[in-house]
Amino acid sequence: MKTFLFWNVNRKPLNELIVTLAAEHSVDILILAELHEHPGALLQNLNERVGSEFRLPFSLCPSIIVLTRFSSEFIHPVSESDRLSIRRLKLPASEEILLAAVHFPSKLHWKESSQAFESAELARIIVEQEAAAGHTRTLLVGDLNMNPFEVGMAGAVGLHGVMTRHLASRRTRTIQGREYPFFYNPMWSRFGDRASGPAGTYYYDSAEHVNYFWNLFDQVLVRPSLLDRFSNDHLEILTMAGKIPLVRGDGRIDASAASDHLPVLFRLDL
Amino acid sequence: MSDTPLDLWATDLGTREITTPLAILRSQASLLAQKTSGMLEGQVETTTRRDGSFVHSFYVVAPALDHYKYGLLSIRHGIGLYPATVYAPNQPELDANSEQELIECLRSALSSDETRRVVDALLAQSRSAVSA
DSSP: OEEEEEEEOTTOOOHHHHHHHHHHTTOSEEEEESOSSOTHHHHHHHHHHTSSOOBOOOOOOSSEEEEESSOGGGEEEEEEESSEEEEEEOOTTSOOEEEEEEEOOOTTTSOHHHHHHHHHHHHHHHHHHHHHHTOOOEEEEEEOSSOTTSHHHHSTTTTOEESOHHHHTTOEEEETTEEEEOEEOGGGGGOSTTSSSOSOSEEEOOSSSOOOEEEOOEEEEEOGGGGGGEEEEEEEEOOEETTEESBOTTSSBOTTTSOSBOOEEEEEOO | OOSSOOOOSOTTTTTSOOOOHHHHHHHHHHHHHHHTTTSSEEEEEEEEOTTSOEEEEEEEEEGGGTTEEEEEEEEEEOTTOOSEEEEOTTSOOEEEOSHHHHHHHHHHHHTSHHHHHHHHHHHHHHHHHHHO
């Protein structure tokens, strides 16, 4: 079982908290968006505090940083851009997976329609890399800057992320003669106060008629071929880093203490 | 009555030369291979959206690095070619209303520090891989 942690750290100097989380949860693959500085200092802090050797594998993607607790030779990028990094991860004695990490443009800068188009492009790139790899064992993680119900996330031309394992197990859906592969998006079940943990990963309050307050921009999605290796019990939106709360007394995210996003922790049987 | 059919079309119809965004990108793709002695290649992938628009994505490909691809920018336009929207790193989406405006947008993106960072790094990695 390998432990992944994704966190958009909002360009804040949060190395101490990142290291605390990595140690507390024995993180194997640390994926960060909006890191405030070159990851060299973080790498050093990790290796001093966590007690095992983290690496910074080669990548040209400036907005996604991936640090691994195993040798860089087991993970290498195959397709990247300024906001996307797709890597082949092949650990000894285990099957290769594709790890796609993304930080989508914010709604502050992109219209919703542009995000939907970008989702379609992301979906196309993932399918292309799956064809090149010869399998569909793909994990997608990141700050999508969209909620699971938005067109870019749920639409067939986009990421096609459905809310139940049962739906995802159909693997594909055919529309107008074209076949679209599913992702399973477990984040659907994390909305609201019936879910364990906070009601989302990002809180935004605005004086508009439609206001969701809590959003689930930070997500992990898996292809159906990884369903058996992914347990919802091992998916968690974190509200503490050691003894430091990441949320305030009223449950809202404490952006002054840490990031305005909450970290997402999950495990995959690799 | 004249036998010549009534011709209401513009006299210069079909004679104007229009360079499509795709052709502009492809020419830059060819130039990248020339400029890097084939160490890097430009690749343009075109997809058609269901709303009838076209998206051309420009990639830098490093053959020596297992064909690693880096997406530099993309252009989206409708059947009328312009306006074309350019999506490039570290920039808001830009609308180019003419061929000349598109060329200027692309010049800015392809000569940017971000593009140099990517191309320089891939060239260095590719040369190391070839000489190893």
